[in-house]
Amino acid sequence: MAVTQEQADWFAGAFSQLVANVDKAILGKEHSIRLVITAMLSGGHVLLEDVPGTGKTVLAKALANTVEGTQSRIQFTPDLLPSDVTGVTIYDQSSGRFEFHPGPIFASVVLADEINRASPKTQSALLEVMEEGVVTVDGVGHPVGAPFIVIATQNPVEQAGTYSLPEAQLDRFLIKTSLGYPDHATTVDLLLDSSNRSRAAAVRPIIASDSVTTLAQLASEVHTDASVMGYLSEIVTATRDDKDAALGVSIRGALALARAAKTWAISAGRTFVTPDDxxxxxxxxxxxxxxxxxxxxFAGVTAADVVERAVAxxxxxAYRAA
Known part of the structure; x- marks a missing residue:
């Protein structure tokens, strides 16, 4: 069912309200906030990588507070076990049965703080649930429900005692972004409000969890022309053929970009995806x-350079605005 212009305008208005609500906690980072909300409404997950003290955890908390649903925070440490994340089955003597006790992963918004400090075994516990929304414990699948988003943070510094996320884990994140330091004017505003030590706590819910599901469904119905998807395919193929790339973008990555582009388009009030998206x-x-x-x-080439060349x-x- 095609999205109408009226629906697109309503979506864009709701999207702007979500951005403005989160912006109460994270000043001057509208673009990063839009990316995170785009991931949430595209059924994906977010990896926030930045130096300490730039507001990664505050952003994640603010988004969790914006959605009127369940939320949890997992502080990843080297001694964290997979069962500490997913949950565990315990034998109940009174009933004579094994009962499943869900872990903190069973929430609408899950903050995985400093995910690279946990062991690879614990990190891998997130693979199934991030891709399929199901946790399997002792052979039994337990759906986490919808909406469901994991917002993970990690620091690119202080690598001692950390475990880099493997490629398979990184591929589960729809979007990876960073916040960076605020500009001068924003820094001054933050300093003037330095007595406020919990900016995320001031963020109040403005959208119900079932409304998030409604918005996500609407975004998935945005029109995408075959020529635009062909353009996306060219970019993905170019990353694989790049002389500096040992591994290019997978089909999962291409599908992720297609989903995110739909949400990005309708958040701007459009009913169709453009090459600009x-x-x-x-x-x-x-x-x-x-x-x-x-x-x-070693010569200084980065993954961003490979993607930039692929896009170029x-x-x-060619497209004509409706």
Whole structure:
């Protein structure tokens, strides 16, 4: 069913309200907030990577507080076990049966703080649930429900005692982004309000969890022309053929960009996806899925460079605004 212009306008208004609500806690980072909300409404997950003290956890908490649903926070540490995340089956003597006790992963919004500090075994416990929305314990599948989003944070510094996320894990994140330091004016505003030590706590819910599901369903019905999807395919193929790439973007990555582009388009009040939507999201959706050849990486080439070249090499289709 095609999305009407009236529905697109309603979606854009709701999207702007969500951004404004989260912005109460994170000042001057509207673009990053839009990316995170786009991931949530596209059925994906977010990896926030930045230096300490830039507001990664505050952003995740603010989004969790914006959605009137369940939320949880998992502080990843080296001694964290997979069962501490997913839950465990315990024998109940009174009933004579094994009962499942769900872990903190069973929430609408899950904050996985410093995910790279947990062991690979614990990190891998997130693979199934992030992809399929199901946790399997002792052979029994337990759906986590919808909406469901994991917002993970990690620091690119202090690598001692950390475990880098494997490629398969990174590929589960729809978007990877960073916040960076605020500009001068925003810094001054934050300093003037320095007595407020919990900005995220001031964020109140403005949308019910079932409304998030409604918005996500509407976004999935945005029109995508075959020529625009062909343009996306050219970009993805170019990352695989790049001389500096040891591994290019997978089909999962291409599908992720297609879903995110629909949400990005309707958040701007449009009923169709344009090549500009693909270009806007190429870096945050694709770059973390590219593995640069070690020699090229030593020479200074980054995954962002590979994606940038791929976008530049692809020919966008001509389109006419409706």
């Amino acid at each position: 693909i270009r806007d999201l190429a870096q945050p959706v694709l770059a973390h899925r590219v593995i640069v050849d070690p020699e090229s990486e 090499s692809a020919t966008p289709p």
